[in-house]
Amino acid sequence: MVKNKYFYYLFLITALISVINYVPRSLIDRRFDGAMMSILISIPIGTVLLILFTKLMSKFPQQGLPEILNGNLSGFVSRPLLVLYSTIWFVAGLITILAFVDITMRYISSDVPSYIVILGFLLIICFSMRMRTESILYGLEVLLVLNLPLIIYYLLKGIFNPYFSWDAVRQMVTYLWDIPHYSSVAKSTFVFTGYINLAIFNRVFENLKVRHVWLISLTALVTLLIAFLMPIGFSGVEGISKHVYPWFTTADSLRTKAFIIERVLFLFYFTYLTFSLVSAITSWHITLELLKGAFQSKQGKDQGKNTKKVVDWACIIIFSGITLLMDNLNQYTMYKVGQIFLDVRLIGEIMLLATIFLVFRKLKRGRST
Amino acid sequence: MRIRQSGDSLLQQLSQQLSGNADLAQKELGRGADGVHMLYLKSMSDSSIVSRYVITPFYEMKDILAYESYIENYPGTTVGKDEKTLLENVLKGFICLEFENGHIYLFEANKNESSPVSDGQTEVIVQGPSDAFTENLQVNINLIRHRYQSEHLKAELTVVGAKSRTRVAIMYDDVRVDKAILEELRVRLEGIKVDLIQGAGELDKHLSDTKHRLFPTVVVTERPDRAVFNLSEGKILLVVDTTGYVVILPSIFNDYLTAMDDKLQLPISGWFLKTIRYFGLIISTILPAIYVAFTSFNPEVWKVQIALLVAGSRASVPYPSYLEVFIMLVLMEFLTEASLRLPKSIGPTATTVGGLILGTAATEAGLVSNIMIIIVSAVAISNFVIPLNMMMYSIRVMKYFFIIFAAVFGLLGIVLGLVGVVMYLCSLRSFGKPYFKIFALDQWANRVQGGKENGQK
Numbered sequence: 062m063v064k065n066k067y068f069y070y071l072f073l074i075t076a077l078i079s080v081i082n083y084v085p086r087s088l089i090d091r092r093f094d095g096a097m098m099s100i101l102i103s104i105p106i107g108t109v110l111l112i113l114f115t116k117l118m119s120k121f122p123q124q125g126l127p128e129i130l131n132g133n134l135s136g137f138v139s140r141p142l143l144v145l146y147s148t149i150w151f152v153a154g155l156i157t158i159l160a161f162v163d164i165t166m167r168y169i170s171s172d173v174p175s176y177i178v179i180l181g182f183l184l185i186i187c188f189s190m191r192m193r194t195e196s197i198l199y200g201l202e203v204l205l206v207l208n209l210p211l212i213i214y215y216l217l218k219g220i221f222n223p224y225f226s227w228d229a230v231r232q233m234v235t236y237l238w239d240i241p242h243y244s245s246v247a248k249s250t251f252v253f254t255g256y257i258n259l260a261i262f263n264r265v266f267e268n269l270k271v272r273h274v275w276l277i278s279l280t281a282l283v284t285l286l287i288a289f290l291m292p293i294g295f296s297g298v299e300g301i302s303k304h305v306y307p308w309f310t311t312a313d314s315l316r317t318k319a320f321i322i323e324r325v326l327f328l329f330y331f332t333y334l335t336f337s338l339v340s341a342i343t344s345w346h347i348t349l350e351l352l353k354g355a356f357q358s359k360q361g362k363d364q365g366k367n368t369k370k371v372v373d374w375a376c377i378i379i380f381s382g383i384t385l386l387m388d389n390l391n392q393y394t395m396y397k398v399g400q401i402f403l404d405v406r407l408i409g410e411i412m413l414l415a416t417i418f419l420v421f422r423k424l425k426r427g428r429s430t
Numbered sequence: 431m432r433i434r435q436s437g438d439s440l441l442q443q444l445s446q447q448l449s450g451n452a453d454l455a456q457k458e459l460g461r462g463a464d465g466v467h468m469l470y471l472k473s474m475s476d477s478s479i480v481s482r483y484v485i486t487p488f489y490e491m492k493d494i495l496a497y498e499s500y501i502e503n504y505p506g507t508t509v510g511k512d513e514k515t516l517l518e519n520v521l522k523g524f525i526c527l528e529f530e531n532g533h534i535y536l537f538e539a540n541k542n543e544s545s546p547v548s549d550g551q552t553e554v555i556v557q558g559p560s561d562a563f564t565e566n567l568q569v570n571i572n573l574i575r576h577r578y579q580s581e582h583l584k585a586e587l588t589v590v591g592a593k594s595r596t597r598v599a600i601m602y603d604d605v606r607v608d609k610a611i612l613e614e615l616r617v618r619l620e621g622i623k624v625d626l627i628q629g630a631g632e633l634d635k636h637l638s639d640t641k642h643r644l645f646p647t648v649v650v651t652e653r654p655d656r657a658v659f660n661l662s663e664g665k666i667l668l669v670v671d672t673t674g675y676v677v678i679l680p681s682i683f684n685d686y687l688t689a690m691d692d693k694l695q696l697p698i699s700g701w702f703l704k705t706i707r708y709f710g711l712i713i714s715t716i717l718p719a720i721y722v723a724f725t726s727f728n729p730e731v732w733k734v735q736i737a738l739l740v741a742g743s744r745a746s747v748p749y750p751s752y753l754e755v756f757i758m759l760v761l762m763e764f765l766t767e768a769s770l771r772l773p774k775s776i777g778p779t780a781t782t783v784g785g786l787i788l789g790t791a792a793t794e795a796g797l798v799s800n801i802m803i804i805i806v807s808a809v810a811i812s813n814f815v816i817p818l819n820m821m822m823y824s825i826r827v828m829k830y831f832f833i834i835f836a837a838v839f840g841l842l843g844i845v846l847g848l849v850g851v852v853m854y855l856c857s858l859r860s861f862g863k864p865y866f867k868i869f870a871l872d873q874w875a876n877r878v879q880g881g882k883e884n885g886q887k
Binding site: 197 | 838
């Protein structure tokens with residue numbers, strides 16, 4: 062059993078990883094099209110979803126999604142649902158990995174073949190995703206806490222940089238009153254989406270109570286604004302459209318004299334590499350656990366252990382295979398896939414919420430009669 | 431107590447079983463109805479005890495009944511019930527005494543050959559107590575009880591090992607200990623099926639859940655003060671006879687980087703020392719890997735001056751950087767092993783030849799770069815900063831994984847390795863307790879408890 066603080070870590074890692082998962086870029090693409098407004102709108106939407114989901118999950122203490130669905134619905138409904146929902150997390154992890162491999166190829170290891178880089182990622186992720194749920198949370202905590210001072214350093218370094226143009230930021234703010242598009246709202250709400258990891262991680266929370274929701278909302282708002290406005294401040298309202306990874310370009314325009322490393326990009330890369338690995342590990346851990354739930358027989362515990370192992374290895378092979386195949390996609394297609402995922406994600410989340418709510422209502426009605 | 435049956439006496443059976451031992455001693459004291467048969471192993475029993483407390487009183491007492499009651503009431507004497515207990519105890523060094531009326535007694539006269547309480551060898555500290563555990567269980571328990579005079583301190587005795595019959599004392603503070611862990615430990619100790627237990631570290635191997643681990647999950651210490659400190663934190667001690675070490679469990683990663691000095695110094699100096707140790711840990715694991723990654727893959731990461739400096743010093747080196755690192759590190763490992771195993775009189779020669787002459791000559795010949803020599807020495811020194819021996823060895827092994835990762839993936843590989851190690855450490859459990867957490871406040875409850883007992887608010 063773990064303490065409540067781990068919920069905030071789950072939220073924080075997703076908020077921070079949104080930089081890799083194409084959120085700033087998608088918002089920048091729609092910067093004249095209501096991106097500012099969508100950021101503001103996404104805050105109440107995200108907060109409401111977060112509160113609803115945590116409230117619902119706390120009605121099922123120490124149960125994950127597989128237990129909730131398998132225990133209260135018939136196998137014909139619950140199993141396909143579990144497989145369906147597991148794909149959301151799988152794709153989330155996949156996009157994080159592929160985007161980061163692309164960044165690695167571009168900025169760090171341009172002379173190493175991309176499949177070797179992917180194999181390195183897969184090695185660590187597949188090894189770690191089979192660990193116990195608590196262990197993953199401990200690892201998440203360690204890596205987040207170690208990197209947080211660095212993040213603060215980048216932010217201060219960026220904001221107090223003489224080349225940071227506040228005029229560009231002010232100009233961007235003038236587009237505040239444009240009517241936002243659904244897709245940019247969907248992308249902004251991604252910052253909140255860490256709460257959805259409770260679908261599995263709820264198993265290890267003893268008695269989840271989320272206090273200080275305002276703090277989460279505030280963090281999300283600040284994260285979104287910084288993620289969106291900082292690159293604009295550095296590259297200008299027009300110039301920013303030419304960059305594929307606006308945040309890495311921004312980090313690369315920072316220089317430090319304090320270390321034996323001169324370009325802040327490398328420190329930033331180090332931080333985000335750990336984040337994307339941890340984020341991919343959490344996502345795929347959830348996928349794995351959901352699939353285990355889907356393929357587990359309801360009776361017979363000795364059998365269960367064996368099927369778990371089979372599912373483990375089958376998942377490792379399938380996940381790795383898909384990742385290696387997807388490596389052939391070019392940057393443009395990858396970006397499109399990422400965008401579609403971000404759009405579908407919001408609907409998927411609401412569907413998941415509705416499913417759990419229906420199960421809860423069914424349970425309650427069963428009890429009252 | 432058992433009445434002798436007709437035919438073979440129990441003592442005769444015993445002497446038959448032990449026949450062929452040169453150190454078997456059989457004596458007859460007195461004659462006829464007043465006689466006593468004696469049987470013991472000379473090597474295991476203390477001859478001065480035998481003569482002073484067994485033989486002399488026999489001739490001084492006025493009759494056999496007085497002598498029997500003297501033997502019966504002597505502290506440590508037990509009554510021999512059956513052949514098995516007789517045999518076991520004679521092998522331990524007890525004296526078997528059989529009276530003519532058929533009563534058999536086991537008189538405790540065992541001789542313990544062990545080194546006296548001496549200064550610690552493997553965990554040296556500057557200030558503070560310097561005595562270390564010995565090979566004798568009783569002495570060790572004495573050392574612990576002496577420092578922890580509480581009615582809550584319990585010591586249970588079990589035996590591990592089919593042939594060595596090593597006595598293991600489980601010691602714990604009854605109030606602070608986690609009962610679930612204690613129960614788990616008892617079950618696991620029962621489950622150990624081996625012939626010999628010769629070292630405390632060996633017990634760790636048999637007690638843990640997974641065989642192939644990179645990191646130790648129980649602390650093995652020779653310092654009584656460390657043992658007692660952990661006792662007060664609610665941990666369990668396994669005092670293993672004949673080994674001179676004590677096992678502390680469950681333990682967390684931080685325990686391995688704690689020296690007892692930290693508690694004795696002023697708080698700020700203590701924290702500083704601990705920080706230094708963590709730095710040493712990081713340097714000795716990833717410094718060689720960083721050298722490989724940055725020279726062979728990502729020289730652009732460094733400032734230009736440094737990149738040029740390294741490239742300049744590597745100009746004459748005819749092979750890739752990872753080979754250079756491997757060669758020098760392996761040589762360094764040889765040096766460490768050699769100076770460890772060599773007799774004390776030759777040891778310094780090995781260090782001089784290896785460290786000074788080889789290092790300088792290798793650089794001058796252009797086989798390795800100057801900077802490489804600096805890195806190797808830095809790694810060697812920082813490795814010795816880790817206070818506990820078992821963790822030191824783990825770290826020594828671990829740096830090679832990092833070099834392999836760096837040689838394959840470059841800078842990326844180091845970060846991959848770091849994340850992998852952190853995740854691996856997090857997946858480890860020491861008796862069901864998480865092994866690696868950044869805010870390890872699990873002992874907080876015990877500290878509060880300790881504060882309450884001492885009347886703090």
